[in-house]
Amino acid sequence: MSAMILGWSITAAQVLLGFAMACAALRFIRGPRAQDRIIGLDTFYVNAMLMLITIGIRSGGTLYFEAALIIGLLGFVGTVALAKFLMRGEVIE
Amino acid sequence: MSAAPDLPLWAALLVSALIVGGALVTLIGSIGLWRLPDFYARLHAPSLGATLGTGAILIGSMICFSVLRSRPLVHEVLIAIFITITTPVTLMLLARASLYRDRVEGRTDVPAEDPEPTEP
Numbered sequence: 001m002s003a004m005i006l007g008w009s010i011t012a013a014q015v016l017l018g019f020a021m022a023c024a025a026l027r028f029i030r031g032p033r034a035q036d037r038i039i040g041l042d043t044f045y046v047n048a049m050l051m052l053i054t055i056g057i058r059s060g061g062t063l064y065f066e067a068a069l070i071i072g073l074l075g076f077v078g079t080v081a082l083a084k085f086l087m088r089g090e091v092i093e
Numbered sequence: 094m095s096a097a098p099d100l101p102l103w104a105a106l107l108v109s110a111l112i113v114g115g116a117l118v119t120l121i122g123s124i125g126l127w128r129l130p131d132f133y134a135r136l137h138a139p140s141l142g143a144t145l146g147t148g149a150i151l152i153g154s155m156i157c158f159s160v161l162r163s164r165p166l167v168h169e170v171l172i173a174i175f176i177t178i179t180t181p182v183t184l185m186l187l188a189r190a191s192l193y194r195d196r197v198e199g200r201t202d203v204p205a206e207d208p209e210p211t212e213p
Contacts, residue, residue, distance in 0.1 A: 001102070002099065002100055002106075003096075003097045004097075005102075005109055006100060006108060006109055006157075009109035009110075009113050010097060010109075012116070013112045013115070013150075016116035016117055016120045017116050017120070019120055020116070020122070020123035023120075023123035024126060024127075024139075027127055033132065033191075035132055035190065035191040035194070038187060039126065039132075039135060039139065040126065042139065042183060043122070043126055043139040043142065046142055046176070047119060047123065047142065049147075049172070050115070050119060050142070050146065053151065053154050053172075054116075054150065057097075057098070057108070057112070058096070058097050060098040060161060062158075065154075065169065065172075068172060069175070072172055072176060072179075073175070076179040076182075079186075079187070080182070080186055083183070083186040083189075083190045084186070086190040086191070086194060087189065087190035087194075
Protein backbone atom coordinates (compact mmCIF):
# COMPACT_ATOMS: atom_id res chain seq x y z
CA MET A 1 0.00 0.00 0.00
CA SER A 2 2.54 2.57 1.11
CA ALA A 3 4.95 1.42 -1.61
CA MET A 4 2.17 2.04 -4.13
CA ILE A 5 1.50 5.56 -2.79
CA LEU A 6 5.20 6.38 -2.90
CA GLY A 7 5.62 4.87 -6.37
CA TRP A 8 2.77 6.86 -7.86
CA SER A 9 3.83 10.13 -6.24
CA ILE A 10 7.40 9.63 -7.49
CA THR A 11 5.96 9.13 -10.97
CA ALA A 12 3.86 12.29 -10.63
CA ALA A 13 6.89 14.26 -9.46
CA GLN A 14 8.92 12.97 -12.39
CA VAL A 15 6.22 14.04 -14.85
CA LEU A 16 6.10 17.52 -13.28
CA LEU A 17 9.89 17.80 -13.37
CA GLY A 18 9.82 16.65 -16.99
CA PHE A 19 7.49 19.51 -17.87
CA ALA A 20 9.79 21.88 -15.97
CA MET A 21 12.76 20.61 -17.98
CA ALA A 22 10.74 21.12 -21.17
CA CYS A 23 10.08 24.77 -20.22
CA ALA A 24 13.78 25.32 -19.54
CA ALA A 25 14.71 23.64 -22.83
CA LEU A 26 12.22 25.84 -24.71
CA ARG A 27 13.82 28.93 -23.21
CA PHE A 28 17.22 27.54 -24.15
CA ILE A 29 16.15 27.00 -27.76
CA ARG A 30 14.00 30.11 -28.27
CA GLY A 31 15.73 32.61 -25.96
CA PRO A 32 16.12 35.84 -27.91
CA ARG A 33 19.56 36.65 -26.52
CA ALA A 34 22.57 34.74 -25.24
CA GLN A 35 21.87 35.41 -21.55
CA ASP A 36 18.37 33.95 -21.89
CA ARG A 37 19.89 30.77 -23.24
CA ILE A 38 22.34 30.57 -20.34
CA ILE A 39 19.66 31.00 -17.67
CA GLY A 40 17.65 28.29 -19.47
CA LEU A 41 20.66 25.98 -19.35
CA ASP A 42 21.19 26.67 -15.64
CA THR A 43 17.54 25.89 -14.85
CA PHE A 44 17.80 22.74 -16.94
CA TYR A 45 20.77 21.60 -14.85
CA VAL A 46 18.92 22.14 -11.55
CA ASN A 47 15.81 20.36 -12.81
CA ALA A 48 17.86 17.42 -14.07
CA MET A 49 19.50 17.19 -10.65
CA LEU A 50 16.12 17.03 -8.93
CA MET A 51 14.97 14.39 -11.44
CA LEU A 52 18.01 12.25 -10.57
CA ILE A 53 17.20 12.56 -6.85
CA THR A 54 13.65 11.28 -7.45
CA ILE A 55 15.04 8.37 -9.47
CA GLY A 56 17.41 7.71 -6.56
CA ILE A 57 14.52 7.60 -4.07
CA ARG A 58 12.79 5.00 -6.24
CA SER A 59 15.92 2.84 -6.57
CA GLY A 60 16.71 3.04 -2.85
CA GLY A 61 20.47 3.32 -3.37
CA THR A 62 22.96 6.15 -2.99
CA LEU A 63 24.44 5.88 -6.48
CA TYR A 64 22.09 8.46 -8.01
CA PHE A 65 22.83 10.89 -5.17
CA GLU A 66 26.47 11.06 -6.26
CA ALA A 67 25.43 11.66 -9.87
CA ALA A 68 23.16 14.49 -8.70
CA LEU A 69 26.02 16.06 -6.72
CA ILE A 70 28.27 15.96 -9.79
CA ILE A 71 25.56 17.53 -11.96
CA GLY A 72 25.17 20.33 -9.40
CA LEU A 73 28.94 20.99 -9.39
CA LEU A 74 29.29 20.98 -13.17
CA GLY A 75 26.23 23.18 -13.66
CA PHE A 76 27.70 25.86 -11.41
CA VAL A 77 31.10 25.80 -13.11
CA GLY A 78 29.56 25.87 -16.58
CA THR A 79 27.21 28.75 -15.88
CA VAL A 80 29.92 30.85 -14.25
CA ALA A 81 32.24 30.25 -17.18
CA LEU A 82 29.55 31.24 -19.68
CA ALA A 83 28.64 34.38 -17.71
CA LYS A 84 32.31 35.38 -17.63
CA PHE A 85 32.49 34.82 -21.35
CA LEU A 86 29.48 37.08 -21.94
CA MET A 87 31.01 39.82 -19.82
CA ARG A 88 34.58 39.89 -21.15
CA GLY A 89 34.74 37.77 -24.27
CA GLU A 90 37.12 35.29 -22.65
CA VAL A 91 36.77 32.85 -19.80
CA ILE A 92 40.20 33.04 -18.11
CA GLU A 93 41.98 36.39 -18.14
CA MET B 94 3.68 1.31 -10.57
CA SER B 95 7.25 0.01 -10.62
CA ALA B 96 9.23 -0.72 -7.49
CA ALA B 97 9.49 1.84 -4.70
CA PRO B 98 10.97 1.32 -1.23
CA ASP B 99 8.54 -0.10 1.35
CA LEU B 100 8.23 2.59 4.01
CA PRO B 101 5.76 2.85 6.91
CA LEU B 102 2.58 4.66 5.92
CA TRP B 103 3.33 7.95 7.70
CA ALA B 104 6.76 8.17 6.11
CA ALA B 105 5.38 7.32 2.67
CA LEU B 106 2.73 10.05 2.94
CA LEU B 107 5.25 12.61 4.21
CA VAL B 108 7.83 11.82 1.53
CA SER B 109 5.15 11.83 -1.18
CA ALA B 110 3.83 15.24 -0.12
CA LEU B 111 7.35 16.71 0.01
CA ILE B 112 8.39 15.31 -3.37
CA VAL B 113 5.23 16.29 -5.25
CA GLY B 114 5.20 19.73 -3.60
CA GLY B 115 8.82 20.34 -4.47
CA ALA B 116 8.30 19.24 -8.06
CA LEU B 117 5.25 21.50 -8.34
CA VAL B 118 7.18 24.53 -7.08
CA THR B 119 10.01 23.75 -9.50
CA LEU B 120 7.50 23.52 -12.36
CA ILE B 121 6.03 26.92 -11.40
CA GLY B 122 9.51 28.42 -11.46
CA SER B 123 10.28 26.96 -14.87
CA ILE B 124 6.93 28.11 -16.30
CA GLY B 125 7.87 31.56 -15.04
CA LEU B 126 11.15 31.29 -16.93
CA TRP B 127 9.19 30.51 -20.09
CA ARG B 128 6.37 33.07 -19.69
CA LEU B 129 7.86 36.23 -18.15
CA PRO B 130 8.38 39.13 -20.57
CA ASP B 131 12.04 40.23 -20.33
CA PHE B 132 15.39 38.96 -19.14
CA TYR B 133 15.60 40.74 -15.80
CA ALA B 134 12.13 39.45 -14.86
CA ARG B 135 13.00 35.93 -16.02
CA LEU B 136 16.08 35.90 -13.81
CA HIS B 137 13.88 35.71 -10.70
CA ALA B 138 11.73 32.73 -11.61
CA PRO B 139 14.17 29.77 -11.57
CA SER B 140 15.41 30.56 -8.07
CA LEU B 141 12.03 29.25 -6.87
CA GLY B 142 13.08 25.79 -7.99
CA ALA B 143 16.63 26.23 -6.74
CA THR B 144 15.55 27.06 -3.18
CA LEU B 145 12.12 25.77 -2.14
CA GLY B 146 11.83 23.00 -4.74
CA THR B 147 15.30 21.62 -4.09
CA GLY B 148 14.84 21.95 -0.34
CA ALA B 149 11.56 20.03 -0.28
CA ILE B 150 12.77 17.22 -2.52
CA LEU B 151 16.05 16.88 -0.58
CA ILE B 152 14.24 16.77 2.79
CA GLY B 153 11.91 14.11 1.36
CA SER B 154 14.92 12.09 0.21
CA MET B 155 16.58 12.47 3.62
CA ILE B 156 13.45 11.23 5.44
CA CYS B 157 13.11 8.33 3.00
CA PHE B 158 16.66 7.07 3.40
CA SER B 159 16.75 7.68 7.17
CA VAL B 160 13.60 5.57 7.66
CA LEU B 161 14.81 2.94 5.20
CA ARG B 162 18.18 2.39 6.88
CA SER B 163 16.74 3.21 10.36
CA ARG B 164 19.56 5.62 11.18
CA PRO B 165 20.00 9.33 10.39
CA LEU B 166 21.35 9.63 6.84
CA VAL B 167 21.82 13.22 5.83
CA HIS B 168 24.30 13.26 2.95
CA GLU B 169 21.76 15.25 0.88
CA VAL B 170 22.74 18.23 3.05
CA LEU B 171 25.85 18.45 0.83
CA ILE B 172 23.72 19.21 -2.23
CA ALA B 173 21.56 21.65 -0.25
CA ILE B 174 24.58 23.63 1.02
CA PHE B 175 26.16 23.66 -2.40
CA ILE B 176 23.05 24.86 -4.23
CA THR B 177 22.41 27.51 -1.56
CA ILE B 178 25.93 28.90 -1.98
CA THR B 179 26.16 28.77 -5.76
CA THR B 180 22.75 29.97 -7.00
CA PRO B 181 23.16 33.62 -5.89
CA VAL B 182 26.70 33.73 -7.29
CA THR B 183 25.57 32.45 -10.69
CA LEU B 184 22.56 34.74 -10.98
CA MET B 185 24.53 37.81 -9.83
CA LEU B 186 27.25 37.14 -12.41
CA LEU B 187 24.69 36.61 -15.14
CA ALA B 188 22.76 39.77 -14.25
CA ARG B 189 25.97 41.86 -14.21
CA ALA B 190 27.07 40.43 -17.55
CA SER B 191 23.68 41.15 -19.08
CA LEU B 192 23.64 44.70 -17.68
CA TYR B 193 27.13 45.29 -19.11
CA ARG B 194 26.04 44.03 -22.52
CA ASP B 195 22.89 46.17 -22.49
CA ARG B 196 24.93 49.28 -21.66
CA VAL B 197 27.45 48.57 -24.39
CA GLU B 198 24.60 48.22 -26.88
CA GLY B 199 23.24 51.57 -25.69
CA ARG B 200 19.82 50.39 -24.61
CA THR B 201 17.76 53.02 -22.85
CA ASP B 202 15.62 50.70 -20.70
CA VAL B 203 18.45 49.87 -18.28
CA PRO B 204 20.03 52.34 -15.82
CA ALA B 205 23.07 53.97 -17.43
CA GLU B 206 25.29 53.74 -14.35
CA ASP B 207 25.31 52.16 -10.91
CA PRO B 208 23.87 54.25 -8.06
CA GLU B 209 26.38 55.88 -5.73
CA PRO B 210 26.97 53.87 -2.57
CA THR B 211 25.18 55.53 0.34
CA GLU B 212 26.91 56.26 3.62
CA PRO B 213 25.77 53.96 6.43
